[in-house]
Amino acid sequence: MNRTKLWFAFFVVPILIAFIMVVIIPAIVGIYYSFTDWNGINNNANWIGFSNYIKVFTEDKQFIENFIFTAKFALVSVITINLLGFSLALLVTRGLKISNFLRSIFFMPNLIGGLILGFVWQFIFTKAFDAVGDKLGIAFLQGWLADTTTGFWGLVILMSWQMAGYMMVIYIAALQNIPDSLMEAAEIDGATFWHRLVHIIIPLVAPAFTVGIFLTLSNSFKLYDQNLALTNGGPFASTQMIAMNIYNTAFKFNQFGLAQAKAVIFLIAVAAITLTQIYYSKKREVEM
Secondary structure, eight states: HHHHHHHHHHHHHHHHHIIIIIIIIHHHHHHHHBBBBBOSSSHHHHTTTTTHHHHHHTTTTHHHHHHHHHHHHHHHHHHHHHHHHHHHHHHTTTTTTTTTHHHHHHHHGSSHHHHHHHHHHHHHIIIIHHHHHHTTOOGGGGGGSSSHHHHHHHHHHHHHHHHHHHHHHHHHHHHHOHHHHHHHHHHHHHHHEEEEEEEEIIHHHHHHHHHHHHHHHHHHHHHOHHHHHHHOOOOOTTOHHHHHHHHHHISSOOOHHHHHHHHHHHHHHHHHHHHHHHHHHHOOOOOO
């Protein structure tokens, strides 16, 4: 074995071992437990076949409702986060004197933990919105988190505010890779900013959109801590996301086998959605 292969093994093998121990083995064990009635406490886990999977689709209506709610949330969040991130990227790459300051400000929410952000926005929605609504007589601003519809939009606002800055960084990198000569030539030919945006910038930034949509889609489906801190799934579990549903099934009701079955279904669904998105997004990319 030559020196290059030794160095390759030195760096790759430890990471590979860690990945197998932390990801692969727990995933296999989790799939096994999804076919059992394990309650997470006793050592004995009886094999029950596909009973947990059948129960999820026939008896657990809450899981289906939460999945639909999560899918709607993911769809809206993907659109709002990427639009905001791309708009912010366009703003801070226009050569403003305060561009670096704006980049720091826009990215800062991403550095704050989800639980803290959830409690901050909970205070805003329940205290600040109520106070403004009471003063101005706007009933829509009162009891924001006590209603399913406004609770949904509260989660969207929180997620968008947190991740828009992160998406901005990805789009900034893509925008800075567009040749200045191409933009100058288009401007000399009389192309307006809108025409340059539609016919040059967006097609060339398509690979960044592929990455951005994938990241926001996967993170939106996996959302838990912000959901816990902001609404805790209320009212009456109507704003409960899939991750919280699975967590409660396992640790609140001690139905680990059923929770694992839900997790496997969730994994397959998210993998199918994200891989489909990547496939169609890749087909629309343009090379320079």
